[in-house]
Amino acid sequence: xxxxxxxxxxxxxxxxxxxxxxxxxxxxxxxxxxxxxxxxxxxxxxxxxxxxxxxxxxxxxxxxxxxxxxxxxxxxxxxxxxxxxxxxxxxxxxxxxxxxxxxxxxxxxxxxxxxxxxxxxxxxxx
Numbered sequence: 001x002x003x004x005x006x007x008x009x010x011x012x013x014x015x016x017x018x019x020x021x022x023x024x025x026x027x028x029x030x031x032x033x034x035x036x037x038x039x040x041x042x043x044x045x046x047x048x049x050x051x052x053x054x055x056x057x058x059x060x061x062x063x064x065x066x067x068x069x070x071x072x073x074x075x076x077x078x079x080x081x082x083x084x085x086x087x088x089x090x091x092x093x094x095x096x097x098x099x100x101x102x103x104x105x106x107x108x109x110x111x112x113x114x115x116x117x118x119x120x121x122x123x124x125x126x
Contacts (some may be wrong), residue, residue: 022098
């Protein structure tokens with residue numbers, strides 16, 4: 001059974017940092033892109049960033065460029081994707097979701113057909 005489990009969320013003051021992790025298991029994700037999304041209260045889920053299967057290409061929303069960094073670790077039995085968040089702002093407050101593409105070798109838009117985690121809350125206080 002495929003599972004994406006996020007961790008690392010919490011409460012942090014503005015200007016602080018957090019690192020989110022997402023462990024993907026149940027099948028190989030070594031050849032698939034992975035990404036992060038977030039959903040603030042009363043708003044739609046939006047793209048934060050993504051990383052290609054090799055880890056050599058990354059993509060970010062304009063709102064987080066220069067502050068957030070995505071990395072991944074493709075171990076033998078599971079892949080883990082990280083989201084290092086720095087210079088956090090109150091507007092970064094949201095539930096953060098990890099996603100993994102169902103099909104390999106594509107960085108096309110993530111859809112409901114892909115795999116998603118349950119989310120982790122990040123709250124940034126002013």
